[in-house]
Amino acid sequence: MQAEHITPPIALTIAGSDSGGGAGIQADLRAFMAFRVHGCSALSCVTAQNTCEVVRVDPIPPAGLKAQLQAVKNDLSVEALKTGMLLNTELIQTTAELLKRWTIPKVIDPVMVSRTGAVLLKDEAITALRQDLLPLATLLTPNRHEAQLLSGHELSDDNDIETAAAVIHAQGPAAVLIKSGSDRSMGGRDLLFDGQPHWLEGVWVDTPHTHGTGCTLSAAITAGLALGQDLDVAITAARAYVKRGLKQALAIGQGQGPICHWAEIKDIKKSD
Template sequence: MSDFKGRVLILAGSDSGGGAGIQADIKAVTMLGGFAATAITAVTVQNTLGVHGVHPLPIELIRAQAEAVLDDIGADALKTGMLGSVEVVETVAALIDQAEAPAVVDPVMVAKGGAALLPDQAVAAVKALMIPRAALLTPNAPEAEALTGLTVADLDGQRRAGEALLELGARAVLMKGGHVPGERLIDVLMTPDGETLFEGERVETRHTHGTGCTLASACAAGLAKGLPLPIAVAEAWAYVAEAIRRAPGLGGGHGPLDHAWPVRR
């Protein structure tokens, strides 16, 4: 039996453009020293200009992919992304219980270009089933507003929403500040024991496609390797910040990050 630690099972949708979704997840986990396995929930027709089609996979196929991985390779952490329906949320919640590993839950609701990726009725399922199973929940401001009903327009709003999400059962919440106005970008890691701020210069760029997927997967890689939560988040945060700064400028819309920057420097 291998003593390798860093196995991450990713349950999310595929992005044909390679900037977000499963493709971004695999790149991030790999670059941070983990081993990425996947259970694909949907195939999207997507590029930097937007989402042009979403094709959900059958529930039994999603479950079979995950169980094949768990029964053989196993997982030290899970990461969830685009789920797409109540039935998929229910299935993934059961798989998290089955895996008995910490789950990083990225409550993906809207694509960078504005396309809805989670119907309204599934938001309630995420609140009821995914948030209480999250070792780390990674919402941006619009997602936090949808999940809590609170306005997130400043740092105080991030904190209030984070506290509400902790009360809903998440063991930790990384309240992302990319959508919050301000000269500097501030993400807040909140746990019942306190908070940690991650603050940096805001990079003015349109090349931010897949930022949320990448950050959540990078956090999952750290947890899978056994890092303490604040260290895992700090490592992930630094990785993503540099990936944004080094974005290759691909496409005519919201372009991808440079996931492979550590091997290019």
């Protein structure tokens, strides 16, 4: 029997590993697969975590991250990439230096602040992220806490969010998507800013199991870009995918379970 070979689009994720399987590299690769995109990965750190807590975080040496990225670039035709948790200044700078050589869409998920508001990066790492990575972004996807930190503005209403998006946009990203995430006050809406504000309407999904939502959204957008979709089309498809995943979230473990990555996707299209 003759094998049928296919050549799928390829996407790359540069992020940390989640031993509980709900976020990070694990979530990204599942999201890529759901969109029928081949996923490559470069690990920045390894975490020991489950649905209840993060027990330990170990960074990968910068040389190890660099070797992963070069190995992928030397062989595989990556058509879009994303970054997630980069953990420290050295890993951020290593990533940025290599990403400058990639003329493909780049989704930067600035994993700086958790959904609960806990700051995850030291000040010097935040500075490196702002100076070195933001200008490379096709799309930056901060949550509300991260948008507040990057802009220096308190976000209490829609006008504040639009102002923060404009300030962040001026720092270099081609577009900024401020995610509602677990912020009920935004009602499931997200703000896309590409020089003008565009409010993306949504429906709030009431579930305690939302682990990996941000990683999954940025990965799904990256998959759409790898498929050749325009940014607005990729964002729309990714938001719909995440909403379906939340509606079928996994009640596993004793804490906050992850969203479902095998929620049905309709009308997957690769642009001609």
